[in-house]
Amino acid sequence: MEPAEVEFLAEKELVTIVPNFSLDRIHLIGGDLGPFNPGLPVEVPVWLAINLKQRQKCRLIPPEWMDVGKLEEIRDQERKEDTFTPMPSPYYMELTKLLLNYASDNIPRADEIRTLVKDTWDTRMAKLRLSADSFVRQQEAHAKLDNLTLMEINTAGTFLTQALDHMYKLRTNLQPGDSSQSQDF
Amino acid sequence: HAFFQAWLNEKFAPELLESKPEVIECVVEQLDHMEANLKRAKRGDLKVSVHHMEIERIRYVLSSYLRCRLVKIEKFFPHILEKEKSRAEGEPSILSPEEFAFAKEYMANTETYLKNVALKHMPPNLQKVSLLRSVPKPNLDSFVFLRVLERQENILVEPETDEQREYSISLEEGSQHLIRYRTVAPLVASGAVQLI
Numbered sequence: 250m251e252p253a254e255v256e257f258l259a260e261k262e263l264v265t266i267v268p269n270f271s272l273d274r275i276h277l278i279g280g281d282l283g284p285f286n287p288g289l290p291v292e293v294p295v296w297l298a299i300n301l302k303q304r305q306k307c308r309l310i311p312p313e314w315m316d317v318g319k320l321e322e323i324r325d326q327e328r329k330e331d332t333f334t335p336m337p338s339p340y341y342m343e344l345t346k347l348l349l350n351y352a353s354d355n356i357p358r359a360d361e362i363r364t365l366v367k368d369t370w371d372t373r374m375a376k377l378r379l380s381a382d383s384f385v386r387q388q389e390a391h392a393k394l395d396n397l398t399l400m401e402i403n404t405a406g407t408f409l410t411q412a413l414d415h416m417y418k419l420r421t422n423l424q425p426g427d428s429s430q431s432q433d434f
Numbered sequence: 435h436a437f438f439q440a441w442l443n444e445k446f447a448p449e450l451l452e453s454k455p456e457v458i459e460c461v462v463e464q465l466d467h468m469e470a471n472l473k474r475a476k477r478g479d480l481k482v483s484v485h486h487m488e489i490e491r492i493r494y495v496l497s498s499y500l501r502c503r504l505v506k507i508e509k510f511f512p513h514i515l516e517k518e519k520s521r522a523e524g525e526p527s528i529l530s531p532e533e534f535a536f537a538k539e540y541m542a543n544t545e546t547y548l549k550n551v552a553l554k555h556m557p558p559n560l561q562k563v564s565l566l567r568s569v570p571k572p573n574l575d576s577f578v579f580l581r582v583l584e585r586q587e588n589i590l591v592e593p594e595t596d597e598q599r600e601y602s603i604s605l606e607e608g609s610q611h612l613i614r615y616r617t618v619a620p621l622v623a624s625g626a627v628q629l630i
Contacts, residue, residue, distance in 0.1 A: 250445060250446075257491075257494075258438075270480065272480055272481065275481055275484055275485070277484070277485065277488050278464045278465070278468060278488060278489075278492060279435065279488060279492075282484075296487065296491065297484060297487070300487060306480075384612075388594040388595050388598075389594065390591045390592060390593060390594045390598070390613070390614065391591045391603060391611065391612065391613045392611065392612040392613075393609060393610070393611055394579070394610045394611065394612060395608075395609050395610050397610060399630055402579050402610075402630060406579055409577070409612075410576060410577045410578070410579075413576075413577045414573060414575075414576050414577065417575055417594075420594075420595075
């Protein structure tokens with residue numbers, strides 16, 4: 250899955266905005282939104298929030314975890330533990346990128362936040378690489394990856410699954426099979 | 435949304451999954467309905483553009499889903515047609531009627547092509563080719579990532595090497611795993627797990 254597609258999924262997450270326009274309830278296929286009243290916070294999916302922000306029709310309110318103190322705690326815990334800490338949002342990476350790209354003026358200490366999230370991501374990816382390496386070396390058949398987010402799984406995942414598939418093929422071709430499927434690609 | 439689930443499952447599954455006519459029809463109907471409404475609405479209205487954006491997003495997923503299926507049909511057509519032929523009465527089809535027609539046509543075209551381009555020029559005893567044997571089968575032993583939607587007990591994990599023994603695990607709701615597709619294929623079909 251392309252990172253853009255993971256971001257596409259992340260865009261369905263709800264975020265709070267403060268509109269500067271009014272509009273009564275919209276009945277979308279995916280659910281109802283609004284009504285919108287100037288100055289009153291309302292929740293909308295990220296794809297809409299970004300669009301409204303770009304058209305200067307609203308102000309974005311960062312999610313409660315997008316705060317320097319909280320993120321520092323998370324980063325420190327991630328560095329301390331060997332296992333993966335649960336993230337405040339299954340789409341923390343994408344939301345950070347989207348909100349900081351389009352609405353950094355609505356987010357206090359945006360640069361620090363960017364750095365903290367990146368540090369946490371780097372630590373997690375390093376752990377993931379180590380796990381993947383040991384998974385392959387020990388030829389495990391199963392792994393539990395509870396606190397990993399979709400973006401992390403997808404970034405490392407395609408390579409990992411293809412590598413495992415290749416190893417499987419090499420291994421099964423070593424054994425003389427009675428019905429060997431010749432044209433495996 | 436069952437539709438997004440179907441899209442993700444189809445994307446990550448190594449084989450063609452059951453066709454989901456009810457889900458697809460429902461989505462198409464809603465899209466058509468919404469578009470008809472928008473045609474009648476005022477231009478330049480904010481509501482119109484919001485609805486339009488949502489329609490584009492859903493359209494993208496729908497096209498991606500259908501294209502993903504077509505790619506698999508083209509890749510594995512003899513096996514898919516064989517599976518469809520030997521399907522029991524009352525068992526759900528993996529192909530929609532249009533996909534079935536496409537698959538049959540694709541097969542016929544491929545056979546004609548191979549015959550005209552190469553086979554008819556071969557010595558008489560080499561003029562037959564079994565597409566079922568020469569086209570690769572989907573690799574059901576590929577590893578997939580999944581998230582558990584409904585708790586499952588006693589899923590057998592088969593050993594990778596001769597030294598290992600099989601063991602069983604239980605899948606807690608909300609947990610995520612990396613495992614061979616073959617083991618969990620029925621769980622994907624039943625909706626108990628979601629591929630990610």
